[in-house]
Amino acid sequence: MNKIIIACLGLVSCATSLFAQNPFIRDQFTADPSARVFGNKVYVFPSHDILATEGKGRVGWFCMEDYHVFSSENLTDWTDHGVIVTQNNVPWVRPDSYSMWAPDCIERNGKYYFYFPTAAKDTVTYGRGFTIGVAVADKPEGPYTPEATPIKGVRGIDPNVFIDKDGQAYLYWSAGNIYGAKLKANMLELDSEVFTLGELPTKGLKEGPYVFERNGIYYMTYPHVENKTERLEYAIGTSPLGPFKIVGAIMDESASGCWTNHHSIVQFKNQWYLFYHDKDYSPKFDKARSIRIDSLSFNADGTIKKVIPTLRGVGVTAATKQIQIDRYTQLSEQGVSIAFLDTLNTFKGWKTIFNQQGAWAQYNSVDFGSKQLKTVSIHVRAADGAVLQIRTDNVDGPVIAEITIPKNAEWKTIDAAVLKAIKGVKNIVVLAKDTKTCEVDWVSFR
Numbered sequence: 001m002n003k004i005i006i007a008c009l010g011l012v013s014c015a016t017s018l019f020a021q022n023p024f025i026r027d028q029f030t031a032d033p034s035a036r037v038f039g040n041k042v043y044v045f046p047s048h049d050i051l052a053t054e055g056k057g058r059v060g061w062f063c064m065e066d067y068h069v070f071s072s073e074n075l076t077d078w079t080d081h082g083v084i085v086t087q088n089n090v091p092w093v094r095p096d097s098y099s100m101w102a103p104d105c106i107e108r109n110g111k112y113y114f115y116f117p118t119a120a121k122d123t124v125t126y127g128r129g130f131t132i133g134v135a136v137a138d139k140p141e142g143p144y145t146p147e148a149t150p151i152k153g154v155r156g157i158d159p160n161v162f163i164d165k166d167g168q169a170y171l172y173w174s175a176g177n178i179y180g181a182k183l184k185a186n187m188l189e190l191d192s193e194v195f196t197l198g199e200l201p202t203k204g205l206k207e208g209p210y211v212f213e214r215n216g217i218y219y220m221t222y223p224h225v226e227n228k229t230e231r232l233e234y235a236i237g238t239s240p241l242g243p244f245k246i247v248g249a250i251m252d253e254s255a256s257g258c259w260t261n262h263h264s265i266v267q268f269k270n271q272w273y274l275f276y277h278d279k280d281y282s283p284k285f286d287k288a289r290s291i292r293i294d295s296l297s298f299n300a301d302g303t304i305k306k307v308i309p310t311l312r313g314v315g316v317t318a319a320t321k322q323i324q325i326d327r328y329t330q331l332s333e334q335g336v337s338i339a340f341l342d343t344l345n346t347f348k349g350w351k352t353i354f355n356q357q358g359a360w361a362q363y364n365s366v367d368f369g370s371k372q373l374k375t376v377s378i379h380v381r382a383a384d385g386a387v388l389q390i391r392t393d394n395v396d397g398p399v400i401a402e403i404t405i406p407k408n409a410e411w412k413t414i415d416a417a418v419l420k421a422i423k424g425v426k427n428i429v430v431l432a433k434d435t436k437t438c439e440v441d442w443v444s445f446r
């Protein structure tokens with residue numbers, strides 16, 4: 001009965017279309033992205049960072065009260081399906097714990113099992129720290145019905161579930177070290193002793209395990225603090241519980257100084273992707289994070305090529321959308337910089353500032369379609385006026401528009417004619433023709 005009431009509490013599903021590029025969720029903080037391919041879509045189950053205030057969480061620390069799920073068919077347009085589980089609708093969770101940390105989700109026999117770590121109300125039975133629970137749904141979007149109790153025998157955070165080719169499921173988690181155990185077919189109980197995966201680095205925190213298999217190699221991937229902050233690393237083995245041999249880094253420590261990183265790796269439409277996080281919308285506080293995607297590839301021997309984080313991210317951007325060139329692929333060495341549009345509300349996004357003749361920003365993979373687009377619009381501000389060019393391919397490519405921006409201290413949308421026929425997917429370059437300061441919010445074609 002409890003379960004039915006919880007499922008019916010109506011965790012409202014709000015299908016909202018979001019944006020592309022990194023970070024790819026742009027209206028809330030998100031972290032610890034667990035990506036899964038279900039059917040023809042990628043679903044991402046992240047943590048949901050919020051800012052603690054007096055009486056709501058611990059100020060200056062992680063604060064999370066619920067989980068959303070997001071989906072996309074093209075990695076460019078993301079739909080937020082709303083809250084799927086909150087600390088208030090799980091019978092065993094302390095409803096003021098604000099500790100709904102990194103989750104995972106997996107499908108088995110048409111059911112979706114959502115695993116999440118948090119603190120229990122009953123500390124006598126479940127201990128004071130973190131334990132891991134499950135909520136089950138018939139669809140990835142939910143509604144999810146939480147189990148009445150957490151999984152017995154598990155103490156820790158960052159659950160990850162892997163189902164091997166023979167159908168055996170495994171649960172991994174972390175608590176300083178990384179642990180693993182078999183799961184029963186019901187996906188709700190352990191079916192073996194708990195193994196400590198002791199071959200992984202012995203010094204420095206390891207957490208956030210994520211296991212996958214490719215061509216018979218089992219990849220145990222995990223964030224690890226060897227120096228100051230977390231670096232994504234991996235080890236490989238020939239079976240899901242190891243032994244594993246340490247190989248190296250997947251992604252180096254973040255240049256932003258974000259202390260945590262937490263990731264997942266999936267193959268979608270013949271391309272592998274790394275989902276991870278940084279602190280894009282919160283440069284001064286690294287417990288308010290944002291999730292990102294970049295492509296990942298393998299060497300012939302199965303080792304992973306190191307992923308360099310990008311702002312451009314993945315996927316193709318329709319030329320008719322507002323193309324955020326501040327999520328650039330490449331910038332000229334001088335004369336161009338990126339800043340928030342509004343430092344008091346960073347979710348408004350960024351702007352690209354040009355102040356040197358010849359400075360440029362390149363944005364790759366813009367889809368112009370098959371119908372000639374005749375006009376380019378640019379949302380721009382230039383107190384002394386300015387002239388910008390748009391080119392395709394690269395900085396030396398053909399000029400497809402030249403836009404004269406009148407003197408204007410306020411943001412304005414300026415139109416100009418597209419001078420050349422362009423079809424299909426192209427890179428675009430926005431280039432300053434003079435030294436006047438010119439701020440660009442977005443570019444769009446119609």
Ligand code: FUB
Pocket residue numbers: 031032047062101102157158207208260261262
């Ligand atoms: O999001 C809270 C914690 O930070 C996660 O559980 C860790 O993996 C780290 O990302």
